[in-house]
Amino acid sequence: MAAELGASRLLAPYFSSSQIVWTIIIGTIMIALALGAVFGGRWADRDPNPDKLYMRIMVAAVWISLIPLVGKYLILLISGMLIVTVSTNFLIIAAFVSCAIIFVPPLFLLGTVTAGLNKFATTSLEDNASVVGRLSACNTIGSILGTFLPTFVTIPAVGTFVSFLIFSGALLVIPLIYFISIRARRVSCAVCALIFAITSCLSPLTGFAFWENSSTLAYEGESIYNYLQVKNLSDRTILSTNVLFGVQSVTMKNQGLTGMYYDTALAAPALADHADSALILGMGTGTYARQLKQYYPDMKITGVEIDQKITDLAGRYFDEPSSIPVSTYDGRAWLAASDQTYDVIMVDAYQDITIPFQMSSTEFFTMVKGHLNPGGVMVVNMNMISDGAGSINEALTDTIASVFGERNMLTADVPSTTNRELFAKTIGEDKSTKGASDIKRDAKAIPLRSVTYMRTGSEDLKWYMNEVAERFEEVEAPGSASTILTDDKAPVEVLGMRAIDQLIAKEAGPYREILKTEGIGGLLRAVQ
Structure with missing residues (x-):
């Protein structure tokens, strides 16, 4: 054993x-x-x-x-x-x-x-x-x-x-x-x-990532849940939980936008009817919390992170704000034990190809919806862009649509990454029309810019939201053959494995062609 x-x-x-x-x-x-x-x-x-x-x-x-x-x-x-x-x-x-x-x-x-x-x-x-x-x-x-x-x-x-x-x-x-x-x-x-x-x-x-430069490898260790690696680069600090499939969390050393999915996710408080409180499920090293604190300094933020070691590293290497309370708990179990509601809930618990099934089902997203204020917004960070029939993102999107309704959802791919942000909004009141708030109307460039600037006073973030608005895509209604993930049936591992196959096929395709045409010698020359 x-x-x-x-x-x-x-x-x-x-x-x-x-x-x-x-x-x-x-x-x-x-x-x-x-x-x-x-x-x-x-x-x-x-x-x-x-x-x-x-x-x-x-x-x-x-x-x-x-x-x-x-x-x-x-x-x-x-x-x-x-x-x-x-x-x-x-x-x-x-x-x-x-x-x-x-x-x-x-x-x-x-x-x-x-x-x-x-x-x-x-x-x-x-x-x-x-x-x-x-x-x-x-x-x-x-x-x-x-x-x-x-x-x-x-x-x-x-x-x-x-x-x-x-x-x-x-x-x-x-x-x-x-x-x-x-x-x-x-x-x-x-x-x-x-x-x-x-x-x-x-x-x-020696370590798991023995090829890494010792001058940039600040920490390598393990917790009960994860392999953990911290790299200290000139412009950013990176936390990885997997040495082959990317990073788990990144903090930029300069204040401002990060150039990563956290920036796109900042559309959530602008899309919400109010931006007074936020809950982050999968706090990690607190990058999204820091971004919210920077642009929404009066927002009350709560974090939940299952791995205490990650929380410790966040304070040691990533300057996680000590003013933000972080509970060491499973995200879903924390929701079940809490009766608080929030304007924004960020679900950032999907690590590379490891997607907790209990945080991908209709039951989970129903629970999240119940913890949102009227007009509140949930943003989900989906780590791999994998489209088409049978993909993990299609299954997650259809599952969320079965809870929130496709009319109340939008997605935005993050440029130069394998991330996609999904936004889902509960029904609230539009004060200007006295009718129900509409995420699709609020996500258009002009209102998104206006609300962002009104709430943050940031010119940079305002114009970045203009670019985010151009990336928003509507969500189709789930069909009769759609995969709806439930607590009883959530094959997230199989779906995630397909996404990995797609990523590998895309990245390794040229090398496979070299191996086929030029043999081992050509492949060795290509990777040198």
């Missing part, structure tokens, strides 16, 4: 921690253990030699100790090979191949242990069942410890790499004691101990 949890943390920075990745990890490891049990039983019957059993344990322990040192290089090598050769299901194939190469061999060897121990511990058929029961109990106790210790103790305290070393070291001690006690396999013991010592010294010195 410790290896399984370690596998999830090793793969997460590269492939996310979605249900798809967890399924691949669990399935691959279960296959390895099952095969190990079959072959372990055969080997024990054929040659019941405990030396061979302890040797397999020792090899498995050394292999696991090498994972933090070698594993990340293998993952990147496998990803690099597949990204130019695989057209679809990249995430599934890359995660499966990586897991199979890195984790199947040692866990296959460990899978042989129980059958071998059963053979050695059984002296007669009369107590065979008792022996099997005791071995199963020990197995279960070990699994319990391997489940709780990495999650709640070792990974938060010392990280994934050192956790691998701790558990592999504990495993290595067992065969070393055995062989030393019988004075056998001394050379093998010395070699394995030396390899473990070397990897123990070198592994903590």
Whole structure:
């Protein structure tokens, strides 16, 4: 279990921690253990030699100790090979191949242990069942410890790499004691101990993103929920939770517009009937909160962020305003426990390809709508531009339209990014006409500019809103065949995987063509 949890943390920075990745990890490891049990039983019957059993344990322990040192290089090598050769299901194939190469061999060897121990511990058929029961109990106790210790103790305290070393070291001690006690396999013991010592010294010195410039890498670590990386560049500070698929949060060092999706999302308080309060679900490092405070200094802002470590980093590296209260809580659970309402609610909880299903369903968006004041606006940051039938953005848009109504919604793509902002407004009162407020009328250039300047006094933001108005697109009504996400059925992982395939196809397309026409040599020349 410790290896399984370690596998999830090793793969997460590269492939996310979605249900798809967890399924691949669990399935691959279960296959390895099952095969190990079959072959372990055969080997024990054929040659019941405990030396061979302890040797397999020792090899498995050394292999696991090498994972933090070698594993990340293998993952990147496998990803690099597949990204130019695989057209679809990249995430599934890359995660499966990586897991199979890195984790199947040692866990296959460990899978042989129980059958071998059963053979050695059984002296007669009369107590065979008792022996099997005791071995199963020990197995279960070990699994319990391997489940709780990495999650709640070792990974938060010392990280994934050192956790691998701790558990592999504990495993290595067992065969070393055995062989030393019988004075056998001394050379093998010395070699394995030396390899473990070397990897123990070198592994903590490297990180997941080992290629990054150490002068710009301000922080690399882990929390209970995420791999975390902070890069300090000349003009911005970046938080990443995935080393392959982009960034989670960015803060510009100069005040003003960021050039990112936060700027487009500033249309929300201008589209709302009032701009007195805002709730941010997925506070991150507080960039959107800082933008709101800069342009709407009197706005009361509340943040919700599930990861306390991110909140800590926000104060340490990103100058998150201390005046903004941030609750460490799941966004939906926080809504369920609160009765407050807001003029603006920002949903910014979708990290790359990891979309929490419980924050993408009709039930969730109904809850958000219930926490908006009349004429309030919800803005949702959708991380990947993925259009067409069956896309994640189509499913999210149709789901929100089923709650707010398509007439009360607009979308705006963010230039030079893979972000799309979706705006949805509740019914309010238009003071000028005494009728219902209309998001489509309010989103036109002149009224959007006017309201923005009236509320903020910023010329820069006023004229930026003029450009945002040109990017607004209306939303079509959901059809009978539309995918409406619910708590019962929300296949966000599969839909997100399709979006990743599209992004990879777009970015890797030229390299695939070079590989096809010029071979490996041409590809190597192209990437130099």
